[in-house]
Amino acid sequence: MAQAMKIAIVDDEQDMRQSISQWLALSGYDTETFSSAEDALKVLGPEYPGIVISDIKMPGMDGIQLLKKLMGADSTLPVIMITGHGDVPMAVEAMRVGAFDFLEKPFNPDRMSELAKRASNARRLTLDNRALRRELSGGTQIMNKLIGASPVMERLREDILDLGQADGHVLIDGETGTGKTLVAHALHAVGSRAGKKFVLVSCAALEEDALSKRLFGPMMPEDTQLPAIEEARGGTLVLEDVEALSDTLQARLLSVMNEQGTPAETRIVAISNLQEAGKTSEDVLRPDLFYRLAALRITMPPLRQRGEDILTLFTRLSEQFAEEYGCDSPQVSAQEAAQLLQAPWPGNVRQLINIAERAVLQSRRGSGTIASLLMSDHEEMQPVMTTEGKPLKEYVEAFERMLIDNTMRRHKGSIASVMEELCLPRRTLNEKMAKYGLQRSDYL
Structure with a gap:
């Protein structure tokens, strides 16, 4: 009771x-x-x-x-x-x-x-x-992978919790490398279908006949796998590169969705990876399918809009790669922190992962700089500076937060050790940790 x-x-x-x-x-x-x-x-x-x-x-x-x-x-x-x-x-x-x-x-x-x-x-x-919401956001491992304290990431997590509890189909779009498939996993994990099947199909990886068979059947007697729409029954079917579906397969998908009624027996999460300039999923999907999918929609924020999340992500990634390669993670200078914040990141998080791994390998050899990695990664990365400048204060605060965060992590929350390394009095350290939302309990 x-x-x-x-x-x-x-x-x-x-x-x-x-x-x-x-x-x-x-x-x-x-x-x-x-x-x-x-x-x-x-x-x-x-x-x-x-x-x-x-x-x-x-x-x-x-x-x-x-x-x-x-x-x-x-x-x-x-x-x-x-x-x-x-x-x-x-x-x-x-x-x-x-x-x-x-x-x-x-x-x-x-x-x-x-x-x-x-x-x-x-x-x-x-x-x-x-x-x-506290249970979902705090207890779900996948949600914990959506690192970042920027306003756009706070909104993204809220959207995932809201849409995860809804039961309609979802369209996820945004630039390449922003983590759309991770969000599809999170939507499934925080919803009522969490214990059911999660099936992912890349629509761009198969020819039309093979894709039709994989999605809808019929299957041959020797096949051990059900059609995806059957395999995911009661759960979630994720369609990566949904824009690669032909008009025929779009019509067939819409027909299946209409037959299921409301609530849907199988939830469709469509991921659009359009990279052509000026093109959107609305341009390439038939209108009736687009509006069925886009009733619930998540547009992923590009990395360049996530501010100091870039430094947080770089730190976490470089620590993971350093552990994997058995070496220390590279120490980021104030100038390098500013360069990371200023880079346009056309490849988004996927590109940052690549840069972090190469920075660790570089550091292990004792040569190279983050700036050189940024400049050599893609031609379009030159120059390193983005077109949108930021006040110096923002760069200083982002670096300061990263420095305290890294030092607290390295000393496992020992305030005395952090005070000694950073030459900060206790009161100043407490004030800065409160300012940047850092809590000692997170490092113990």
């Missing part, structure tokens, strides 16, 4: 507090009372496991001021306001600020119980969703 929701009752009149509390307690709620808004704010916060019922007119901080503070901390917290008889402007103001609903004195206790029930159900759903 679900735990009873709490109800915080805020009213400066003791008789009113006790009356509301007793009535709601009889209805099965766990109540707590406060004689002032100031006292209530000491307890009420974003994770409060319940709802609030508050009078509007109170000495000191009134109900509207309390409501504004509560909405600022958690706009989803249901707050039911109690207004005086005929005090319409107050009620309107409360609803405008974000109140769940209001009760007009003298109120019907049954009406209060009904409002409390609706508000509690809404609160329980909000808290359950938050818990689920």
Whole structure:
């Protein structure tokens, strides 16, 4: 049985507090009372496991001021306001600020119980969703591979959690090397189909006849593999390079999707890898198929838009390759950090992986620079500078964060060792770690 929701009752009149509390307690709620808004704010916060019922007119901080503070901390917290008889402007103001609903004195206790029930159900759903999102984002190994604290990566993880819980087909597009297939895996891993089949087919790797057979059959008696659409039944079918499907196969795929109805028996995740200038998946897919797939859509951010994520990724990758090759990872200078941040990265994360591995091999030999790797990687990489400059402060802060992060990692969270190596007093180190969102517990 679900735990009873709490109800915080805020009213400066003791008789009113006790009356509301007793009535709601009889209805099965766990109540707590406060004689002032100031006292209530000491307890009420974003994770409060319940709802609030508050009078509007109170000495000191009134109900509207309390409501504004509560909405600022958690706009989803249901707050039911109690207004005086005929005090319409107050009620309107409360609803405008974000109140769940209001009760007009003298109120019907049954009406209060009904409002409390609706508000509690809404609160329980909000808290359950938050818990689920924390579990998914914190506990899924694939989600943890989506490294980065940039706004675009935060949005990407949110999109994956949202679309993973949905059940429609998905289109993933974006530049080459941005990690579209990894996102397809993540969508499957955080959704209700996580325990079911995940089947991936590269549409560009097969000739049309072979692709038709692989996707839809019929299979020959000697074949041991089911058609992909059957193999993935109940799970997820990922179609890489979906734009390589011929008009005939597009029509057949659409027909299969239409036959499945809603919710889809097999979820289709289509990945578009268009690289031609000026071309999009909408240009090459038949409109009815495109709109079926693009109802839920994720466009991958290019690496050049991810700011200091570039340094975080380079550090993690170089550490992995250094461990693999049995050597130390290369130390990145301030100038090299700026060069990594300024590079246009036409190959995105895939290119960064290549650069990180070559940097480790270079460092092991004791020769070469990151700049030389960037310049030699592709002709289009010259010059190293991107067309979009950044303030010097951004480069300095990105390098500083990387330096503290690397040093904390190397010393396994030993504050004393980090202070000694970086010649920083304890207070300064604490301030910089707080500024950059670094926590000692992550390195222990």
